[in-house]
Amino acid sequence: MKFAVQVLEAPYNNQASDTAYHFIKAALDKGHTIVRVFFYHNGVVNANNSAEPPNDDRNIYKRWTELGKEKGIDIVACIAASKRRGIKEGQIVEGTRISGLGQLADMTIEADRLITFG
Amino acid sequence: MDEEMEVNENVKKVMFVMRKAPHGSIYSYEGLETVLITAAYEQDMTMVFVGDGVFALVKGQDTTDIGIKGFIKTYGALEHYDVEKIYVDRVSMEERGLTPDDFAIDVEVKEAEEIAALMEEQHATIPY
Numbered sequence: 533m534k535f536a537v538q539v540l541e542a543p544y545n546n547q548a549s550d551t552a553y554h555f556i557k558a559a560l561d562k563g564h565t566i567v568r569v570f571f572y573h574n575g576v577v578n579a580n581n582s583a584e585p586p587n588d589d590r591n592i593y594k595r596w597t598e599l600g601k602e603k604g605i606d607i608v609a610c611i612a613a614s615k616r617r618g619i620k621e622g623q624i625v626e627g628t629r630i631s632g633l634g635q636l637a638d639m640t641i642e643a644d645r646l647i648t649f650g
Numbered sequence: 651m652d653e654e655m656e657v658n659e660n661v662k663k664v665m666f667v668m669r670k671a672p673h674g675s676i677y678s679y680e681g682l683e684t685v686l687i688t689a690a691y692e693q694d695m696t697m698v699f700v701g702d703g704v705f706a707l708v709k710g711q712d713t714t715d716i717g718i719k720g721f722i723k724t725y726g727a728l729e730h731y732d733v734e735k736i737y738v739d740r741v742s743m744e745e746r747g748l749t750p751d752d753f754a755i756d757v758e759v760k761e762a763e764e765i766a767a768l769m770e771e772q773h774a775t776i777p778y
Binding site: 536538540572573612613632633634636637638640641643645646648 | 662664676677683684687691774776777
């Protein structure tokens, strides 16, 4: 099955980013396809590359690099939502990219299921 | 069901569920942005206002004193984007002391059971 994933909350403040990550890992393990991950609302903070979480806990930002760079999943932060929150092109987590809301509409249409976290 | 919609497999049913009051958080505003963008993809779109989401449609909103840019006028543009299925949950509306006359745009009031049935039909449901 083709899944599209939307994340609406910032990491750590809310479990949404954690559950999205675990969902994606489990879906891939079962042989499903992830069409795209889209960060919207405060979810765009997931793409902030200047964050340095304490190293005795999970690093949510690196998880997106793992999925984007190593697993080849398309991970997009909404440009308008990013600008509002100080997330800028060139300062985003490796394996993610910034693009428009059309990417959300596009993945919603393409995927068999859209799953929203947050 | 609209026959034309049924034969065109490229047109998907997408429902936006508006759950939040308009200015206490950004969900309602950024949610509306998504509706306008998705409209450009010419899908079979529905908007449903439930819970505090119904407050987003109340006419005569004046956000001057809270210093936040209002967006009630944007709802008036929805018909130009061919977003015509705009539903309000009856109980949510009544619990907040509202009637259809309080809204800035024409809406259809529906029972929760009807909204649930519509949700079943959707290709995707997007909550904001």
